[in-house]
Amino acid sequence: MTKKILILLFILIPIKANALIEVDITRGNLNPLPLAVSPLSIDEESRKGFEKILKKENIGSEISNIVENNLRTSGLFNPLDKKAFLQAPDIANLKPRFEDWNLIKAQALITGKVNYVDDKLRVEFRLWDVLAAKEMMALAFTTVPNNWRRVGHIISDKVYERLTGEKGYFDTRIIYVSEEGPKTQRIKKLAIMDQDGANNKFLTLGNELVLTPRFNPASQMVTYLSYFKNMPRVYLLDIETGTQEVVGDFPGMTFAPRFSPDGKKIIMSFAKDGKSDIYTMDLENRIVEKITNHPSIDTSPSYSPNGKYITFNSDRSGYQQIYVMKNDGSDVKRISFGNGLYGTPVWSPRGDLIAFTKLHKGKFYIGVMRTDGSGERLLTENYYQEAPSWSPNGRVLIFYRETKTNSKGEGFSAKLWSIDLTGYNERQIKTPTDASDPSWSSLLSN
Amino acid sequence: MRLNKILKNTLLVLTACLVLSACATKKEVATDIQGQMQGDVYTGTDTVEYLADGVPDRVFFATNESILTTASRETLRAQAAWLRKNPSINVVLEGHADERGTREYNLALGERRANAAKDYLMTYGISSDRITVLSYGKERPVDSGSNPLAWSKNRRSVTVKAN
Numbered sequence: 001m002t003k004k005i006l007i008l009l010f011i012l013i014p015i016k017a018n019a020l021i022e023v024d025i026t027r028g029n030l031n032p033l034p035l036a037v038s039p040l041s042i043d044e045e046s047r048k049g050f051e052k053i054l055k056k057e058n059i060g061s062e063i064s065n066i067v068e069n070n071l072r073t074s075g076l077f078n079p080l081d082k083k084a085f086l087q088a089p090d091i092a093n094l095k096p097r098f099e100d101w102n103l104i105k106a107q108a109l110i111t112g113k114v115n116y117v118d119d120k121l122r123v124e125f126r127l128w129d130v131l132a133a134k135e136m137m138a139l140a141f142t143t144v145p146n147n148w149r150r151v152g153h154i155i156s157d158k159v160y161e162r163l164t165g166e167k168g169y170f171d172t173r174i175i176y177v178s179e180e181g182p183k184t185q186r187i188k189k190l191a192i193m194d195q196d197g198a199n200n201k202f203l204t205l206g207n208e209l210v211l212t213p214r215f216n217p218a219s220q221m222v223t224y225l226s227y228f229k230n231m232p233r234v235y236l237l238d239i240e241t242g243t244q245e246v247v248g249d250f251p252g253m254t255f256a257p258r259f260s261p262d263g264k265k266i267i268m269s270f271a272k273d274g275k276s277d278i279y280t281m282d283l284e285n286r287i288v289e290k291i292t293n294h295p296s297i298d299t300s301p302s303y304s305p306n307g308k309y310i311t312f313n314s315d316r317s318g319y320q321q322i323y324v325m326k327n328d329g330s331d332v333k334r335i336s337f338g339n340g341l342y343g344t345p346v347w348s349p350r351g352d353l354i355a356f357t358k359l360h361k362g363k364f365y366i367g368v369m370r371t372d373g374s375g376e377r378l379l380t381e382n383y384y385q386e387a388p389s390w391s392p393n394g395r396v397l398i399f400y401r402e403t404k405t406n407s408k409g410e411g412f413s414a415k416l417w418s419i420d421l422t423g424y425n426e427r428q429i430k431t432p433t434d435a436s437d438p439s440w441s442s443l444l445s446n
Numbered sequence: 447m448r449l450n451k452i453l454k455n456t457l458l459v460l461t462a463c464l465v466l467s468a469c470a471t472k473k474e475v476a477t478d479i480q481g482q483m484q485g486d487v488y489t490g491t492d493t494v495e496y497l498a499d500g501v502p503d504r505v506f507f508a509t510n511e512s513i514l515t516t517a518s519r520e521t522l523r524a525q526a527a528w529l530r531k532n533p534s535i536n537v538v539l540e541g542h543a544d545e546r547g548t549r550e551y552n553l554a555l556g557e558r559r560a561n562a563a564k565d566y567l568m569t570y571g572i573s574s575d576r577i578t579v580l581s582y583g584k585e586r587p588v589d590s591g592s593n594p595l596a597w598s599k600n601r602r603s604v605t606v607k608a609n
Contacts, residue, residue, distance in 0.1 A: 183590035209585060211549060225553075230580060232553070253557055253581055256550040269554065271581065274512065274561035276554040297554040313551065319510070320551055343548035357548050383592075386548045402545070409590035437549070 021108055021129050021136070023076050023163045030424075032078040033163070036106035036130075037068040039082070040123065041090035042114045049116035053145050060089070060114040063123065066152025067110060067159070069196060070170045074160065075425030080106055093126065098133040106130050110159060121145045125155050127162055137162050149198055154445055169391040170195060173441045174398065175213045175222055176416060178202060179434040183405070183412040190224060192239065195440075197430050203237065212387075212437050213237075216259040219441035223247070223257040223266050234268050236283075247281055250288075254279075256299045261307045267291070269299040278312055278329075291329040302346045302354075303327070304371070311335075311345040311354050311371070322356055324371060335373030344387050347371070350394035353421075357386040357399075366399050368421065379423045392442045395421055398429065400436040487515055488598035493588045497605060501528045504604040505563060509544070509597075512558040514566055522563055525605055526570030536608040539563050541581045544597035549583060556581030563603040578608060 023033050040060035042050075050059040071077040085092075086100040093111035101109050112125030124140035139158060141151055150171055157168030178191040188210050190203040203222075204210055213224035222237045234248030234257040248254025252272040259266060264283055269276045278291040278301045292298040296316035303310055311324045322336040322345045336342040340360030347354055348368075358365040358378065364385045367378040385401040398418045405412045414436045416429040429438075482490030488506040495503045503525075505518035514522065529535060541560030543552035560579040568574055589596035 184587055186585070211553075211585070232581065252579075253553065255553050269550070271554050271557040274558040274565075276557065297551060297558065299554050300548070300550045313548075315510075315551075320548075341547075343551050359546065359548075362546075384545065404592040405590055407591070407593075409592075409596065412590060 021131070021163060022165065032076055033107055034078045034080055034105050035071065035108040035110065036080050036085060036101055036104065037064050037071070037082075038085060038087070038092045038109065038111045039064045039089045040112040040114045040125065041088075041093055046114060046116035050114075050121070050145060050148075054148065056148075059121075059145075059148055060112075063114065063148055063152040063155070064110070064112070066149060066196070067156045070153065070156035071159065073196070073425075073427060075420060076160075076164065080104055093124075096128055096130075098128075098130050101128075101130045108136075108159075108163065110155070112155075116145075117142070119145075121148055121151065123151050123155070125158075127159055149194065150445070153194070153196075157443070157445075166395065167393045167443060169393050169396065169440070169443065171444045172392060173219065173444070174416070174429070174438050175203075175215060175441070176400075176431070176438040177210060177213065177436045178431070179414050179436060180206075183409070190222070190237070191431075191433075191435070193431070200432055203239070203242075212256065214258050214389075214439045215441045216263045217261060217442055218263060219444060221259075221263075222439075223259060223268075225255045225257065234266065236266070247283070250279075256301065258302055260303050261305050267301045267303065267310065269301070278310070291327075292325075292332075293329070300344045304347045305349055305351045309347075309371075311347055313343045313345060320359075322354065322369075322373070324354075335369070335371070336376075337373060338376055346388055346390060348394045349390055349392055353394070355388040355390065355397055357388065366397060366419065368397075377423070379419050379421070380417075380426060385417070387437055389439045391418075391440050397421065398438045398440055400438060402436075482595060483598050484515075486594060486598055488595075488601070489517060490599075493599050493602075497525065497607070498528050501525055503606070504602045506598060507559055507601040507603075509546070509601065510555070512555070512562045514562055518563075519566060522566045523570055526567050526572050529567065529572050529576065530570075534609075536576045536578070538578045538580050538606045538608045539567075540586075540604045540606055541579065542586060542600055542602050542604070543584045544600045545584045545587065545592070546597060547584065549585075552583035553581050554583075556583045559601070560603045563605070 042060035056062050068079040072079050084104045093113050109128040115122040120142050122142045127137040129136050153171035156170040160168035172195045175192045178189045179186050181187045187206040189206040190210050190213050193200040209227040211225040213222045226235045232253045233246050234254040236247050237244045250270050254268050254270050257266050257268040265280045267280045270279050275295050276297045276299050278298050280289045296314050298314045301310050301312040313320050313322050320341040320343050322342045323334050325332040340358050342356050342358050344357045345354045353368045355368050363381050365378040366380050366388050369376040383404045388397040388399040396418050401417050402414045414434040416435045416438050419426045487508050497503050501524045502521045505521050539560040541556035543555045564577050587600040589599045
C-alpha cells in the first residue's frame with residue numbers, strides 16, 4: 001500500500017546559504033507570512049497526457065492547490081488570492097517580476113512547471129524571496145503520475161523547512177478509528193488517510209471493536225487493540241500486506257500498545273486480577289518483560305525518543321497521574337502535580353515535552369509539560385477530548401473530541417482536531433465518518 | 447405606568463406558566479435522580495435485567511471506584527446462590543466505565559470492576575474456572591446521556607451467561 005515509488009529528487013541550483021525570509025514557529029500565528037503560490041505551469045501536451053491518466057483537467061493547478069492548502073492549514077502562512085496575480089505561471093517560473101508580486105504584498109513566491117516525460121510526472125518548483133528579489137530554493141522530482149498528491153506534500157515540506165528551519169509534516173498519514181452507529185453500539189474500523197484527509201481507506205471491516213492504532217517508526221506497521229472473538233488483545237497489522245497477528249496473547253486483556261522508537265518492541269498494558277501493569281514484547285524473539293509491578297492501574301505507556309525512558313499514567317497515588325521511569329522500570333517518578341486527573345502521556349519526538357489529557361472540574365484539556373513535570377501549559381479545553389498524538393516535527397498535536405448529548409441522549413459525535421503547540425490554530429480534520437484515536441505517521445519521504 | 451405594570455404582570459404570569467410547564471418535567475427528573483442514585487452510585491432498576499427470578503444481572507459503582515456497595519454485595523450473593531444451583535452455567539463478567547475518563551484508563555477500570563465482582567463470587571464458592579472477565583471500558587454504554595444519572599448506569603459490572 002505505501003507505494004515505495006521512487007521519487008527522484010535533485011537540486012537544480014545550489015541553495016544559497018544566506019538567510020533570507022524566516023518564519024518563527026515558536027510564537028503564535030498572529031502574522032502568517034503572506035505568500036503567493038503560482039499554479040504550476042503546464043504545456044498543452046502534458047496537460048492532455050495527465051488528463052487522460054489522472055482524470056484531472058489541470059494537474060499543475062491541482063498540485064499547487066495541495067501546496068496552498070497545506071501551507072494555509074499550518075497557520076504560519078497566508079496564501080494570497082490567485083485572482084490578484086499579475087504574472088502568468090510560465091513566465092513567473094522563468095523569472096518573476098518581483099515588483100508585481102511585491103505589489104500584492106507577497107513576501108514569498110512559489111512557482112513551478114509540470115511535464116509529462118516517458119509516462120512519468122516531472123515537477124520542478126522554485127521558492128523566491130520577493131523582497132530580496134532572490135531565488136531561495138529550486139528542486140525537481142520525477143515520479144509516477146499517481147503520486148501527484150505526494151509531490152504536492154513534498155513541495156510543501158520543502159517550503160516549510162526552508163522558511164521555518166524545521167522539518168515539515170505534510171507528507172504524512174494519519175491512522176485512526178472510524179466510528180459509526182449509535183453511541184451504545186458503535187461500529188469501529190481502522191482507517192488510514194493522508195494528513196490532509198485525502199485517500200481515506202478502511203483497513204478493517206467493523207466486525208469487531210478496534211481501538212488505539214499506533215504506527216511504528218517506519219509507518220508501515222500498526223499496533224492496535226482488537227476485540228476479535230471477544231478477547232481484547234494487542235495486534236500487529238502490516239499495512240502493505242494486510243497481515244494481522246496477535247502479539248499480546250496473555251491470559252487476560254492486553255491494551256494501550258505503542259512501538260519503541262527503534263520499532264523492535266511493543267510496550268503495552270496487561271490487565272489481570274484487577275491490576276494493570278506495563279510489559280514489553282520483543283517482536284523478534286517474542287521475549288516478554290514486565291516493566292511495572294504495582295497493584296494499581298499502570299497504563300498508556302510511551303517511550304522517550306531515545307528509548308531510555310518511559311512515561312505512563314498510574315493511579316497508585318489514589319488518582320490517575322503521570323509518571324516517568326527508566327526503560328527497565330526503575331526510578332519511577334511522579335511528574336504531574338496540578339489539580340485534576342492526568343492521563344495519556346505521549347513523549348514529543350523532539351524529546352523535550354510530554355503531551356497529556358487532563359480532567360479537571362468536569363472539563364477535559366489537552367496540554368503539555370516538560371519531562372520533569374514543570375511548565376504545564378493547557379492548550380485547549382472542551383467537554384471531552386483526549387489522546388494527543390504528535391506531528392513528526394513535534395509542532396502540532398492531533399487528538400479527538402466527543403460532543404455532549406442532549407437530554408434525550410442524541411447528538412453524539414466524535415471528530416479529529418489538531419492544534420499547534422503554541423495553542424493557536426485549532427482545526428477540525430474532516431473525515432468521512434466520525435473518528436477517534438488518531439496517530440500521526442513519521443515523514444514518509446525522509 | 448399602570449399599563450406598564452399590568453403588562454409586566456401579564457408577562458410575569460406568562461413566563462411563570464412557561465416555567466411551570468417546563469418545571470413539571472424537570473421536577474420529575476430531579477426526583478428521579480434522587481430516587482435512583484445514592485452518592486453517585488446508581489440504585490435504580492431501569493437497566494437491570496434478571497438472570498433468574500430475584501437475581502439481578504448487574505452491580506453499579508461510584509466514579510473511579512471499584513468498591514462493591516452493600517446493595518452490590520447482596521446482588522452478587524444472589525448470583526452466587528443461583529450459580530451454585532446451576533453448576534453447568536458459566537458466566538462472563540463484563541466491566542464498564544462511564545465516558546468521563548480516558549479510553550485506556552477506562553479499559554483498566556472496567557477490568558478492575560469486573561474483578562471486584564469476580565472476587566466476591568469466588569468468596570461465595572464459585573470457582574474461578576466458571577468466570578471470565580471482559581472489560582469494555584467506556585465503549586458500550588447502556589445510556590447515551592451526558593449527565594450524572596446516565597453515567598451512573600454505565601459504571602457497572604454485568605454478569606452474562608456464557609453458555
